[in-house]
Amino acid sequence: MRIYFTFEPRPDLCESLLAEFPQVHFVFERRLSHEELTQADVLVTYGEDVTEEALQYAPNLKWIFVASAGIEKLPAQAIMERSIIVSNVRGIHKTPMAESVLAHILALKRAIPWIYEQQQKSEWSKKAKQSELYGSTALILGPGAIGSEIGRLLQAFGVKTIGCNRSGQTAPYMDSMTNFTQLTDVLPQADIVIAVLPKTAETTHLLTEVHFRAMKNSAIFMNFGRGNLVEEHVLLHAMKAQEIGYAVLDVFEQEPLTADNPLWSLPNVIISPHISSHSSRYVERSLAIFKPNLAKWLRGEGDLENLLDLSRGY
Amino acid sequence: MRIYFTFEPRPDLCESLLAEFPQVHFVFERRLSHEELTQADVLVTYGEDVTEEALQYAPNLKWIFVASAGIEKLPAQAIMERSIIVSNVRGIHKTPMAESVLAHILALKRAIPWIYEQQQKSEWSKKAKQSELYGSTALILGPGAIGSEIGRLLQAFGVKTIGCNRSGQTAPYMDSMTNFTQLTDVLPQADIVIAVLPKTAETTHLLTEVHFRAMKNSAIFMNFGRGNLVEEHVLLHAMKAQEIGYAVLDVFEQEPLTADNPLWSLPNVIISPHISSHSSRYVERSLAIFKPNLAKWLRGEGDLENLLDLSRGY
Incomplete structure (x- = not known):
């Protein structure tokens, strides 16, 4: 039984794996190599290195553990044909991401850039233009593990939360719910619009000109999900x-954002280079x-x- | 019955006062004048304009309503001799101040300056040095209305809160309590030390070299109370x-901070020019x-x- 990590955890974390699973042969590398793949039963990866070609070198592979949330780069068809199971660390991002979202919102409300x-x-x-988060209304596009954690914290600040998903089905820490088709009707109520949606066919270009025009002039729009949500x-x-x-943008259609992208210099845009989920505790939690x-x-x-259903994309 | 405001609320707020109290004669000015004082029964002020001399022009004055929290500039002796009652807007600052405190903490934890x-x-x-607020320990010096509100929000972020006051008596949203004399023993536990103490004889220079040495090397110290707490x-x-x-400093021994003060340029100091309590909703709430x-x-x-007890100073 060989488990192949394509990243290297801290020494103490490696040691605890070796100690707890003496029957397993662990391989820790900092990249994916075809030689190691040929013997691997389980692959532990951040998900970006697994290609259709790579899978051909891994005849024994039965389980891919993806130590991230985004799985859109996985070769879904090839994995399903081989009946390889895939699981991820869903929810692991919720604490750092919700803290980043709240950090950015509070920064703008309390004039931290100024x-x-x-x-x-x-x-x-003392001429700061400060307002309060208290009493605001937030619309959360994608109230899953991360979106609900954001909702929980916002409610603690006295914010009314409206969740929005495909079905309109209830989600935790949402005062009310709506669905994608009714978005335009609900947007005028929101002081903050927070998107934490995965990349799927349905979320691609879900937001259009109409939606931005429907938002309040003072609204804060945050995309912390995937860049496919809105065309640049x-x-x-x-x-x-x-x-x-x-x-406030953590994700973009094209990443990395090139130095000449006009978004960098707009005074009403905050660029976060896709780091909102980062945390010094990440590998430990994975x-x-x-x-x-x-x-x-x-x-x-x-x-x-x-466990992931790759046919649905999440 | 004449009520004299030494500041001018928004027109709609003035109108609602006139409508609700037709029996009262309201005077709204943007300063304190001796002429108006001679007739005033009630004075509504931010508190900085009331001097011992001014009181001599106000023979009818029975009540001073201070639309702020800090009352250290009031001529306490003269007010007590005249048996004028004083009340303030205690607690009005709690929402904007707690939001500012959380904004600064989250900004540092989630690398917003970077x-x-x-x-x-x-x-x-992507080389941001980010950590998490979750799982931290905060020591709150002065867990009154503001300190407890900060405690409530910190607990929502999974922070352990330790309150510290003169007596060590329990305060809301504090997981445990300590008192001023045991401060040095407790400081090594705290990731964040937040002071929201009023200016009194007891709080003057309460923190000394010993206390800073007792804190963690990574600790965030925030003074959002009064500048007398620690010598510059x-x-x-x-x-x-x-x-x-x-x-992170919102208050200073000498305010305003002069342009040549070395605090401005220290890379590990954040200067907030005593604005953490500001809010566009302030007068409305007062x-x-x-x-x-x-x-x-x-x-x-x-x-x-x-109602305030001026002999105690708060």
């Missing part, structure tokens, strides 16, 4: 025309999900946590 | 010697506290809200 600028000029001034030219137009107050599932799998039990 | 800097350079990099040279030394991770108390007072009832 405070930093004044300090650079050594200038004491639509976003650029909305921000240049000041149709809304701010856009392994805390992986280990009990590995134990189950070694016992021959099939009901692993976070 | 994100803004990268954007200025149009530079896509003590703070400067602690920050230059990097005894702690960050200081009047929401004032009105029911005015109604009580007109009925001759004495148990006004937030």
Whole structure:
């Protein structure tokens, strides 16, 4: 039984794996090599290195554990044909991502960018334009594990939360729910619109000009899901025309954003280079999900946590 | 019955006062004038304009309503001798202040200053040093209305809260309590030390070199109470010697901070020019506290809200 990691956890985390699973042969590399694949029964990866070609070198592969949430780069068809099971670390991002979302919202409400600028000029001034998060309304596109955690924190700040998903079915920490087709009707109520949707056919270009025009002039739009949600030219137009107050973007149609992209210099746009989910505790948490599932799998039990249905894309 | 405001609320707020209290003669000015004082029964003020001299021009004055929290500039002795009652808007600051405190903490934990800097350079990099607020321990010096609100929000983020006051008596949203004399023993546990203490003889220079040395090297120290808490040279030394991770300061021994103050340019110090309590909803909320108390007072009832004991200083 060989388990092949295409990244290298901290030494103490590796040691604990070796100690807890003496019957397993672990291989830790910092990349995916075809030689190692030929012997691997389980692949532990961040998901970006698994190609259709790579799978051909892995005749024994039965389980891919993806230590991230995004699985859109996996060769879904080839994996399904081989009946390889795939599980991920769904929910692992919820704490750092929700903290990043709240950090950006509170920063804008409490004039943190202005405070930093004044300090650079050594200038004491009280003319900050500050408002409050309390009493706002937030629309959360995609109230899954991450969106609901954002909703929980927003509610603690006295924010009314409206969840929006495909079905309109209830989700935790949402005061009310709506669905994709009714989005335009609900957008005028929202002070903050937070998208944490996965990349699927349905979410691609889900937001259009119409939606930005329907938002409040003062609205903060945040995309912390995937860049496919809105075409860049639509976003650029909305921000240049000041149709809304701010856009805070963690994801983009094309990543990395090139240095000449006009988004960088718009005064009402905040660029976060797809780092909102990062955390110094990330690998530790991934392994805390992986280990009990590995134990189950070694016992021959099939009901692993976070098993993915690649035909649906999430 | 004349009520003299030394500031001017928004027209709609003035109108609602006139409509609700037709029996009262309201005067709204943007400053304190001796002429108007001679006739005033009630003075509504932000508190900084009331001097001992001014009181001599106000023979009828029975009640001073201070639309702020800080009352240290009031001529306490003269007010007590005249038996003028004083009430304030205690608690009005809790929402904007708690939001500012959380904004600064989350900004540092989620690398918001770094994100803004990268954007200025149009530079896509994922090398942010981000950590999480979740699982931290916060020590709150002065868990009153504001401190408890900060505690409530921190607990929602999974932070353990330790309150610290003179007596060590329990306070809301504190997981445990300590008192001023045991501070040095508790400081090593805290990832964040948040001071929201009023200015009194006891809080003056309460924090000394010993306390900064007792804090974690990574600790964030926040003073959002009053500048008397710690001598500036003590703070400067602690920050230059990097005894702690960050200081976020909203208050100072001398305000405004002069342009040549070395605090401005220390990389581990964030300067907020005493604006953390500011909010566009401030006057509205002050009047929401004032009105029911005015109604009580007109009925001759004495148990006004937030009556102050000037002999204790808060």
